[in-house]
Amino acid sequence: MNVRAADRGLLSRITIPLAALVIRRQFRAHYAVLSRIAEEDRRAWSD
């Protein structure tokens, strides 16, 4: 997943890295769950 801020205002050099930190943490958790679910589904389908 690639994310790019559409709004590159005056404070973007500060706010975008901060926001990226939050989004990265949030989506890392999401994708950890997705990886687990995908593996579970794959095993279920192959049974």
Place this chain on the structure above:
Amino acid sequence: MEGCYVAFQLRLDEMRRATTCTCSACALIGALDLKFVAHLGSFVLQQTPNGLKPLGPDVILVHRLLKNGVGAVFGTKAYAFLTDALLERTGGALGLPAHSERYDDLGEVRGRVADLAQAVVRHREARIYVGRDTADLTLVTALPVPRAIAWEYHIDPRKRMRWQLDAREIAAKPNAAGRAGVGWESHCDHGAYTLVHRAVDWRPFDYLTSRPRRSTAGQSRFPGASAPSSSVRTGPAARWSP
């Protein structure tokens, strides 16, 4: 006409992807094509049992023009032949190449030809894609499923609810044409705020690019990057193994 033809081709793409049927009709979906003939002239309307019907020499001319040599000359089955009579009224030659047809009873008909296949090529090249080199944030996750399944995990609200655990409710709304594609929206209810993302580029099963259409408190939670464009990639760069 170009917009109509592009929509037609995109629909064919969807139909090809959606069917595994091997009957001759489905197998020949890819062979379907469209041509347009547009002319400006006079006619009279005659009432028939099936409704009003245009009549006159110009109507006959348009029907004759449907059988022409454009395909042989320009090497394409997808084209619009616009007669000079029409173009004189609508703004000139539009930079299109000239072509003429001759009929024994109607004489020479001059016009211009638009290659509609090129319109589809231009549409396909008009991508909105966030590459790694321009992204503010990149996440790479390996998923042990085929691309089509990975795509479904990102599109199907029921599947998304299984892994986006902070969402109270996720809904997907089709675009104005009633389909999943550009204009499709994801409504993600997080309780205190709702994020609405609209697809601006839709390339199953390669990537999806979306932009926030509107959001509430989400704007203040993610200042600066409150309006991210995101590409969910299923390609090799995302290392989602087949």
